[in-house]
Amino acid sequence: MQAETQGVSCAGAAIQVRDLHVAYGGTPVLHGVSLDFAPGTFTALLGSSGCGKTTLLRSLCGFVPVRSGSIVVGDRDVALLPPEKRGMAMVFQSYALWPHMTVLQNIGYGLKLRGTAKTEITAKVASLLAMLGLSGYEERKVTALSGGQRQRVALGRALAVDPGILLLDEPLSNLDAKIRMTMRHEIRAIQQRLGVTAIHVTHDREEAMTMADRLVIMQAGRIAQIGTPEEVYDRPASAFVANFMGAENVLPVHVARSADGTAVSAGAAVARLADHDATALPAGEAVAYFRDDAASLDAPDAAPQGDLLVPGRIAARSYPGGLYRYRVEAAGRQITIDDTARHEPGAAVGLRIPVRRLHIFPATEAATAA
Amino acid sequence: MSLSQRQLALLLIAPGLALVAALFLYPLLFSLASAFTDPKGGFSLQAFGKAFELYSGDILFTIVIVVSSCALTALAAIAIAGTLTLGENPWIVGTLRALYRWPLFIPFIVAAQCMRTFLAKNGLMNNSFVSLGLMEPLQAVSYLDWRGIIITFVWKQTPFVALLLAGALAALDRATLEAGRNLGASRLRVLLELALPQVMPTLLVALVLSFVTMLSVLSVPMMVAGSQPTMLTVDMAFRINAYGDYATANALGVITYLISAGAAILYLRHGMAKESAP
Numbered sequence: 001m002q003a004e005t006q007g008v009s010c011a012g013a014a015i016q017v018r019d020l021h022v023a024y025g026g027t028p029v030l031h032g033v034s035l036d037f038a039p040g041t042f043t044a045l046l047g048s049s050g051c052g053k054t055t056l057l058r059s060l061c062g063f064v065p066v067r068s069g070s071i072v073v074g075d076r077d078v079a080l081l082p083p084e085k086r087g088m089a090m091v092f093q094s095y096a097l098w099p100h101m102t103v104l105q106n107i108g109y110g111l112k113l114r115g116t117a118k119t120e121i122t123a124k125v126a127s128l129l130a131m132l133g134l135s136g137y138e139e140r141k142v143t144a145l146s147g148g149q150r151q152r153v154a155l156g157r158a159l160a161v162d163p164g165i166l167l168l169d170e171p172l173s174n175l176d177a178k179i180r181m182t183m184r185h186e187i188r189a190i191q192q193r194l195g196v197t198a199i200h201v202t203h204d205r206e207e208a209m210t211m212a213d214r215l216v217i218m219q220a221g222r223i224a225q226i227g228t229p230e231e232v233y234d235r236p237a238s239a240f241v242a243n244f245m246g247a248e249n250v251l252p253v254h255v256a257r258s259a260d261g262t263a264v265s266a267g268a269a270v271a272r273l274a275d276h277d278a279t280a281l282p283a284g285e286a287v288a289y290f291r292d293d294a295a296s297l298d299a300p301d302a303a304p305q306g307d308l309l310v311p312g313r314i315a316a317r318s319y320p321g322g323l324y325r326y327r328v329e330a331a332g333r334q335i336t337i338d339d340t341a342r343h344e345p346g347a348a349v350g351l352r353i354p355v356r357r358l359h360i361f362p363a364t365e366a367a368t369a370a
Numbered sequence: 371m372s373l374s375q376r377q378l379a380l381l382l383i384a385p386g387l388a389l390v391a392a393l394f395l396y397p398l399l400f401s402l403a404s405a406f407t408d409p410k411g412g413f414s415l416q417a418f419g420k421a422f423e424l425y426s427g428d429i430l431f432t433i434v435i436v437v438s439s440c441a442l443t444a445l446a447a448i449a450i451a452g453t454l455t456l457g458e459n460p461w462i463v464g465t466l467r468a469l470y471r472w473p474l475f476i477p478f479i480v481a482a483q484c485m486r487t488f489l490a491k492n493g494l495m496n497n498s499f500v501s502l503g504l505m506e507p508l509q510a511v512s513y514l515d516w517r518g519i520i521i522t523f524v525w526k527q528t529p530f531v532a533l534l535l536a537g538a539l540a541a542l543d544r545a546t547l548e549a550g551r552n553l554g555a556s557r558l559r560v561l562l563e564l565a566l567p568q569v570m571p572t573l574l575v576a577l578v579l580s581f582v583t584m585l586s587v588l589s590v591p592m593m594v595a596g597s598q599p600t601m602l603t604v605d606m607a608f609r610i611n612a613y614g615d616y617a618t619a620n621a622l623g624v625i626t627y628l629i630s631a632g633a634a635i636l637y638l639r640h641g642m643a644k645e646s647a648p
Binding site: 061062063082083084085088089090092093094096097098099100109110113114157158161 | 543545546550551552554564567568570
């Protein structure tokens, strides 16, 4: 494999974004984003539709004008340069291949623009195609390729110019599920092999977690949290991040601190916490977020054993495979729980939620979560 | 009696078909036949002989005028549509968008009349140049000749071609253009190497339609240019009005038809070459 990457080398570049403001017409979209990208890292910009992640990517590569702020690549500010002078290569959601050109012409176009000799272009494209598993496809029309092959060609076209920075704008969202999985690993492996700095925009949480070294969660034009996938998943910084990262069950709780320790209560259910677990918790009215798999179902009168045991009733049951998914009415809310045991709808149950797996935020903050 | 589906369909299109037959097919076939008929009513190429003898210069003149007008129209339309699609200055793009379609709504005869006053020796254009100090009054020349015809045709047909071309460019996946910029192409290269090849069929259709239109305009060569050399439409009108010589006029008509068929064949061959490409 090493031999196949000969002639393809992309030393990653560092990017510093400082206080970036971007607006469409009069509507502000990015409100002072500051962010560093270390050379050779893979960062995923993650967020729901309209959060500004694509705008951030497009302003990095120059397709969206910047109102104020700086984008420093290496040691020069590129914020006011036109797209062709920024040295970033982008892979588009729609592939954006040129239908009137062959695979060779598509991948070699960036090199042609740089005045590279024809023989050199042919050699480089051949080595890229070998790396992408498309050897011998040079003379094919891109319209005769499948979705996965097109996306590989698009990736090859971006990598051909040895970019320091690779921008990926939801490159996998048009592919079917199986090819998407394969491409995730391929893109990640190629990025690591070449050492290019990659910035990947996606709204797919799992895709971001499996591909990136670091996640940047965006909310309404601002950065909500930056961290490794583990940090963001296990220790969300806000109710929005917790909710976005899949902790979609919401339970109003009350956190009380006393001489005996800290107690988290939901209605009549109470769980006590050791002090070192409780220091970060807000006191008073709060909202707890937890994932479907964090809780389990038990008998309503089972012993809590340190967990919150909230009484509830099963409203619906489905079988997505491997386990049952229940919709449980508890504490006045609809809560989704995955459990391996089969229970009948209408049955009274106890929701057993380990307190450690709750993400608890003050009630005031929770109101602003998506 | 009940009509079958087929009979009903025929009945439905019958009025339209009759209209086409009476107003288009019959006169066309009649004039075709007349071009190949001698005064005694027998088959003859006499009319064509006369047409070539008297008007071979005008045939060449017509082809040169129409081909060069098409080429210049293409250039102007590409410049306008390219600016509309890839322009970054909103003021220029907005102004151009508001202005470029106007000539579409002006009939050829009005355009020709405007050009007479604009391009004449003491016309608006030369007067403006003189008053701007760009030209001495003695240097002023009239453009009311072959150049005037080309200028009028280009002015009149550019909006039509630009309109179709801008529509096709706007329908392109914007990302294919951004991908070019992203890899380092200037806007001009993006237009010429990435955008235009994708909309070439539209450009060719617009140019073939313009070619046929220019070939059939009578008013512009008649009003803008002098009598010699002139375009085939003027010659046809002259043969009929001055001599009642329908046979030669019809022969010139057939020649005009063959010229426009040539343009259509070029277009079709391009389309087929594209289809058969791997």
